[in-house]
Amino acid sequence: MGWLKKQLSKELWSPYVAGILLGFVGILAVLLSNALLGASGAFENLAGMIGKAIAPNAFDNLYFNFVMPPGITWGVVLLVGIFFGGMVGAATSRTLKWGKKDASNSDRQWKRIFGPQTWKRWALGFVGAILLEYAAGIAGGCTSGLAISGGMLLVPAAFLFIAGMFASGIITALIIYRNRY
Amino acid sequence: MNYVIALFLGLFFGFSLNKAGLTKYNKIVNQFRFTDMAVLKFMMTALVVAMIGLYGLRGLGLIKFPTVPATYIVGNLAGGLLFGVGMALTGY
Numbered sequence A: 001m002g003w004l005k006k007q008l009s010k011e012l013w014s015p016y017v018a019g020i021l022l023g024f025v026g027i028l029a030v031l032l033s034n035a036l037l038g039a040s041g042a043f044e045n046l047a048g049m050i051g052k053a054i055a056p057n058a059f060d061n062l063y064f065n066f067v068m069p070p071g072i073t074w075g076v077v078l079l080v081g082i083f084f085g086g087m088v089g090a091a092t093s094r095t096l097k098w099g100k101k102d103a104s105n106s107d108r109q110w111k112r113i114f115g116p117q118t119w120k121r122w123a124l125g126f127v128g129a130i131l132l133e134y135a136a137g138i139a140g141g142c143t144s145g146l147a148i149s150g151g152m153l154l155v156p157a158a159f160l161f162i163a164g165m166f167a168s169g170i171i172t173a174l175i176i177y178r179n180r181y
Numbered sequence B: 001m002n003y004v005i006a007l008f009l010g011l012f013f014g015f016s017l018n019k020a021g022l023t024k025y026n027k028i029v030n031q032f033r034f035t036d037m038a039v040l041k042f043m044m045t046a047l048v049v050a051m052i053g054l055y056g057l058r059g060l061g062l063i064k065f066p067t068v069p070a071t072y073i074v075g076n077l078a079g080g081l082l083f084g085v086g087m088a089l090t091g092y
Helices: A002-008 A015-033 A040-054 A062-067 A072-091 A108-114 A118-139 A143-152 A158-179 B002-020 B025-033 B037-057 B073-090
Strands: none
Touching: A002 B002, A015 A108, A015 A143, A015 B002, A015 B037, A040 A062, A040 A072, A040 A118, A040 A143, A062 A072, A072 B002, A108 B025, A118 A143, A118 A158, A143 A158, A143 B037, A143 B073, A158 B025, A158 B073, B025 B037
8 A cells, every 4th residue: 555655646657557557448438338539529529519509600610510420428527537537646756736826837948948927838739729629620539549550450541641741740849949959 | 337437547657647748848849859769669558558559459359449430541640740739849
């Protein structure tokens, strides 16, 4: 018990150990629910729900009727779980910053590169998240839904996606960090 | 029942992400700068473990694979390229 407690209170595990845990989660998802892990699709399900309520005509298309049907899907519930799981993880290592002063912008490296203002972090997060979600829509999944879930079934799409993601990620990081690379 | 499973698995998913440190901006962006390899280590370990488990279980006839994500080269690649930009910008 003491050992387990000590491990749980660590802020960072070896990525290999955490990866093994995720691997088992991926297996269980298929075994128990015949579903794949995915986060970005859930946002589209939710967006479809809101869209159908506000502007039914604009959302009455092939994509929101068949590809990503709106509603509280398995993925939406999974997303809720991910959120609280992350919080539990932070709480066990006492790094949960809910309600604390620098909670919304606490990353030192980010502040060094972009400046200390919190609104900048939120603005960039908003724009970047639009990019992420739109890209996930084009590709058919995000890091979890396509790269990991697809990869574990050896789907070619997943490896194409990973290649693209790294190619442009490296270039973007190069541009942002320039000589600080 | 399916929803209970989803919630439960989600909890572990989020927990493992947090413990690997992937909920932090610097971990994600430093992967692209190759100064911190946590993302790749985490992803590839998960892939290998799940691959072995899933193909093993299918070999035993215990599971059938769910509908796999479709492969269409242009879409997957273009999506990946755009995704990387967003990922390196936001660190999510």
